[in-house]
Amino acid sequence: MKTNRCKRVMAAVAAAALFFSSGGSVLAEEAKKSLPSDSMEAAHRRGLTPDDIYAAVSTYVPSGQYDEYYMFASGGQSGQVFVIGLPSMRLLRSIAVFTPEPWQGYGFGEKESATAKLPMSPDGKPITWGDTHHPALSETNGDYDGQFLFIGDKAHGRLAVIDLRDFETKQMVDNPLMHNNHGAAFVTPNTEYIVEGSQYAEPLGKTYAPISQYKEKYRGLATFWKFDRQKGRIDAANSFAIELPPYWQDLADAGKGPSEGWVFINSFNSEMATGGIEEGNPPFEAGTTERDTDYLHVINWKKAEELIRQNKCETLEGMKLITLKTAAEEGVLYFVAEPKSPHGVDVTPSGKYMVVAGKLDPHVTIYGIENIKKAILTKDFEGRDDFGVPILRFDAAKVAQVELGLGPLHTQFDDKGYAYTSLFLDSAVARWTLGDDKYKAPEKPWTLVGKTPVQFNVGHIATAEGDTVNPDGKYLVSLNKWSVDRYRNIGPLLPQNLQLVDIAKTGDSMKVLYDLPIGVGEPHYAQIIKADKIKSWEIYPEVGWDPLQQRKSDVVALEGKIERDGDKVDVYMPVIRSHFDPEHIEVEQGQKVTLHLTNLERTLDATHGFCITGYNLSASLEPGESVTLDFVADKPGVYPYYCLEFCSALHLEMVGYLLVKPKSKG
Amino acid sequence: MHSTNENLREPALQVALVLGGLALLASVFLPYWQLKITAPQYPKGLCVQVYLNHVEGDIREIDTLNHYIGMRPLGDAAKLERSLSLAGVIAMMFVLLSAVFYQGRFSVLLLLPVAVFPVVFIGDLYYWMRDFGLNLNPHAALSSSVKPFIPPLFGQGKIAQFKAVAWFGAGFYLSSFTSLVSAAVIALRLFGSRESR
Numbered sequence: 001m002k003t004n005r006c007k008r009v010m011a012a013v014a015a016a017a018l019f020f021s022s023g024g025s026v027l028a029e030e031a032k033k034s035l036p037s038d039s040m041e042a043a044h045r046r047g048l049t050p051d052d053i054y055a056a057v058s059t060y061v062p063s064g065q066y067d068e069y070y071m072f073a074s075g076g077q078s079g080q081v082f083v084i085g086l087p088s089m090r091l092l093r094s095i096a097v098f099t100p101e102p103w104q105g106y107g108f109g110e111k112e113s114a115t116a117k118l119p120m121s122p123d124g125k126p127i128t129w130g131d132t133h134h135p136a137l138s139e140t141n142g143d144y145d146g147q148f149l150f151i152g153d154k155a156h157g158r159l160a161v162i163d164l165r166d167f168e169t170k171q172m173v174d175n176p177l178m179h180n181n182h183g184a185a186f187v188t189p190n191t192e193y194i195v196e197g198s199q200y201a202e203p204l205g206k207t208y209a210p211i212s213q214y215k216e217k218y219r220g221l222a223t224f225w226k227f228d229r230q231k232g233r234i235d236a237a238n239s240f241a242i243e244l245p246p247y248w249q250d251l252a253d254a255g256k257g258p259s260e261g262w263v264f265i266n267s268f269n270s271e272m273a274t275g276g277i278e279e280g281n282p283p284f285e286a287g288t289t290e291r292d293t294d295y296l297h298v299i300n301w302k303k304a305e306e307l308i309r310q311n312k313c314e315t316l317e318g319m320k321l322i323t324l325k326t327a328a329e330e331g332v333l334y335f336v337a338e339p340k341s342p343h344g345v346d347v348t349p350s351g352k353y354m355v356v357a358g359k360l361d362p363h364v365t366i367y368g369i370e371n372i373k374k375a376i377l378t379k380d381f382e383g384r385d386d387f388g389v390p391i392l393r394f395d396a397a398k399v400a401q402v403e404l405g406l407g408p409l410h411t412q413f414d415d416k417g418y419a420y421t422s423l424f425l426d427s428a429v430a431r432w433t434l435g436d437d438k439y440k441a442p443e444k445p446w447t448l449v450g451k452t453p454v455q456f457n458v459g460h461i462a463t464a465e466g467d468t469v470n471p472d473g474k475y476l477v478s479l480n481k482w483s484v485d486r487y488r489n490i491g492p493l494l495p496q497n498l499q500l501v502d503i504a505k506t507g508d509s510m511k512v513l514y515d516l517p518i519g520v521g522e523p524h525y526a527q528i529i530k531a532d533k534i535k536s537w538e539i540y541p542e543v544g545w546d547p548l549q550q551r552k553s554d555v556v557a558l559e560g561k562i563e564r565d566g567d568k569v570d571v572y573m574p575v576i577r578s579h580f581d582p583e584h585i586e587v588e589q590g591q592k593v594t595l596h597l598t599n600l601e602r603t604l605d606a607t608h609g610f611c612i613t614g615y616n617l618s619a620s621l622e623p624g625e626s627v628t629l630d631f632v633a634d635k636p637g638v639y640p641y642y643c644l645e646f647c648s649a650l651h652l653e654m655v656g657y658l659l660v661k662p663k664s665k666g
Numbered sequence: 667m668h669s670t671n672e673n674l675r676e677p678a679l680q681v682a683l684v685l686g687g688l689a690l691l692a693s694v695f696l697p698y699w700q701l702k703i704t705a706p707q708y709p710k711g712l713c714v715q716v717y718l719n720h721v722e723g724d725i726r727e728i729d730t731l732n733h734y735i736g737m738r739p740l741g742d743a744a745k746l747e748r749s750l751s752l753a754g755v756i757a758m759m760f761v762l763l764s765a766v767f768y769q770g771r772f773s774v775l776l777l778l779p780v781a782v783f784p785v786v787f788i789g790d791l792y793y794w795m796r797d798f799g800l801n802l803n804p805h806a807a808l809s810s811s812v813k814p815f816i817p818p819l820f821g822q823g824k825i826a827q828f829k830a831v832a833w834f835g836a837g838f839y840l841s842s843f844t845s846l847v848s849a850a851v852i853a854l855r856l857f858g859s860r861e862s863r
Contacts, residue, residue: 577730578807603730605707
């Protein structure tokens with residue numbers, strides 16, 4: 001038995017060793033024949049199985065070599081985005097988006113970051129966190145172009161734009177009509193619009209209405225944020241929204257190819273349950289799941305755009321709004337039944353099919369765009385809902401149903417004709433075949449091919465470029481909600497578990513290769529892009545760069561100086577290894593101080609940080625960057641300011657003193 | 667009796683002088699001397715390219731590093747030489763051209779500065795390297811760990827944690843060609859067996 005296992009180890013090792021083919025060095029040539037004896041010894045010593053060894057050599061990226069893919073994962077309640085390399089699963093950085101983040105100096109000082117114009121909560125305080133859910137890479141012709149990343153904040157109904165030249169947040173927009181979203185962000189095939197779908201119905205315009213008027217006053221919303229690629233900014237003035245019934249819309253996806261011009265959004269409370277467990281009403285979890293079907297929203301956004309041009313819309317809180325009535329009458333909005341309280345709706349690479357995962361139904365239901373268009377054309381309706389929205393006949397729109405298992409949530413695609421669906425309750429990822437799509441799987445269409453257990457409670461999955469017109473296959477990442485026993489205990493708050501799955505071969509062959517614990521937030525969805533598509537800067541293009549505007553700043557501190565004008569003090573402070581200039585800043589108590597910092601460095605990685613002790617200010621100055629920090633010197637005393645990044649051998653000496661003289665009495 | 671070879675000599679020299687002049691002109695646009703330093707944290711290395719009238723490369727970073735050892739900014743070196751260099755090249759081209767048309771026996775000595783030019787360049791470069799390397803600010807941060815030194819003029823050396831490699835650039839070799847041409851013209855016109863000029 002033992003010998004047998006040993007043989008299997010050797011065989012697997014020989015196969016796995018093929019992965020060592022790096023640049024024809026002698027060692028790599030040796031490794032092609034068999035693993036070196038010390039590696040075998042290490043594998044035996046550590047009790048690694050053949051699968052373990054295969055996984056190790058499939059994922060290890062040697063020092064100085066690069067990953068093949070970037071994965072952008074949302075950070076959930078951390079309000080950030082994580083950038084992870086594949087296949088190594090190494091965390092490369094986090095991108096501060098909705099949450100102040102001191103390492104990046106994000107959210108400190110008035111001009112430093114997109115949080116500068118943070119939406120205020122009703123009590124007038126800035127909102128200092130977000131719940132990031134669904135990252136969306138910008139697309140050209142339905143393929144990732146590597147220029148921008150968008151992400152929604154479920155908790156505040158916001159959307160942010162990240163520029164992938166420097167991996168930093170440039171803009172956030174606050175939906176004026178709703179406090180929350182979920183179907184955000186999803187982009188149309190040429191990033192004309194970024195779709196933000198709401199989740200929990202509210203009275204539009206952030207107003208009050210009693211819950212007893214739920215059906216009359218509460219609404220859902222699909223917002224189409226216009227994106228100006230040239231400026232790298234959302235153009236709120238040319239954006240619009242569509243009023244939806246209060247059905248609790250869920251995830252969304254934009255059509256492409258034959259389905260271009262359409263957007264699909266799920267819903268899970270077509271019951272219009274209003275809860276009230278404390279009053280003896282059925283709780284939401286029962287009320288919203290009463291019916292066997294909900295409504296897939298089929299939205300013709302090209303038509304909606306036309307209505308906006310014709311001014312067939314209202315304006316609410318500055319947002320152009322197509323009313324539910326207009327949407328139903330003008331052919332902007334259709335429904336199709338979908339089983340049951342579904343979660344994800346995902347468009348296949350060809351754009352021909354929409355896959356709806358049942359969540360509370362063991363099937364995925366596949367709809368065809370041609371079927372839908374035909375049903376619309378022939379008015380093949382089952383009827384209309386309470387709001388007058390036409391409901392397409394289910395059997396007319398449906399192409400197939402595939403039974404996969406319990407709790408299907410999200411679907412992604414590859415280049416071999418397979419679809420992958422996460423099964424939350426089964427804690428597994430299912431691989432199944434698409435029918436007549438862009439790629440053709442060897443097995444027969446619309447059948448389950450295999451399931452691979454993942455650990456545990458998988459939510460979203462992401463395959464390499466798996467929601468584009470050209471998926472790459474190769475890798476799938478399973479974003480698991482529970483890690484249970486996967487890691488050493490770190491107290492009762494457990495990390496999320498992101499697992500890399502090998503999907504390179506056909507058939508029932510998927511294998512988990514690597515576990516990445518995320519102990520700083522809860523990633524929901526992720527997108528994986530081929531690394532060479534992103535052309536990011538190594539240093540900022542010019543000294544004095546303003547990253548928020550992505551151009552040279554109007555104020556560049558090339559020479560140290562202090563300018564005083566009454567109670568206003570402007571400090572121009574160039575920063576270079578290993579000193580700030582000036583090193584003494586003397587002000588009077590109560591004076592308003594503006595620091596204009598410029599990092600003069602032109603060298604890769606020569607980043608300086610800046611903070612003033614006791615003043616809650618932190619900045620990160622990447623090579624060439626200019627940063628402005630404002631504060632009122634309201635506390636008399638002596639405050640060392642220093643460099644936050646260990647920049648050089650004389651980093652500790654990179655320091656200065658802020659001297660705040662007490663206000664003289666009288 | 668003149669041999670055919672001797673009949674051809676002057677035209678050949680004239681062609682060589684013209685080529686030498688062009689080479690000298692071209693050398694202005696090419697580096698004369700290059701230095702590359704590498705250290706673990708600078709895997710791509712840092713480079714300096716010394717041209718006749720300016721310095722290029724990772725000057726900003728090298729100056730940043732040099733201030734720790736108390737070396738003056740590279741831009742402070744050979745200011746006078748750099749400012750005169752273009753006028754010098756024009757003067758030398760004038761001499762080369764006049765030597766094409768005027769083949770006087772002793773006036774050929776005007777070519778002497780052209781002939782020795784590359785040597786003068788090296789000498790001057792060495793002077794400045796010595797001056798910069800040996801006159802470090804004693805108050806600099808790393809004055810106790812990096813003692814005064816002379817950077818390598820050619821070949822390998824070591825400066826603090828940096829490995830240094832220095833070599834002459836295309837500009838230098840072009841001017842060396844001009845120098846050899848000038849030397850040959852001087853030698854042949856001065857000592858060549860041509861009585862009946």
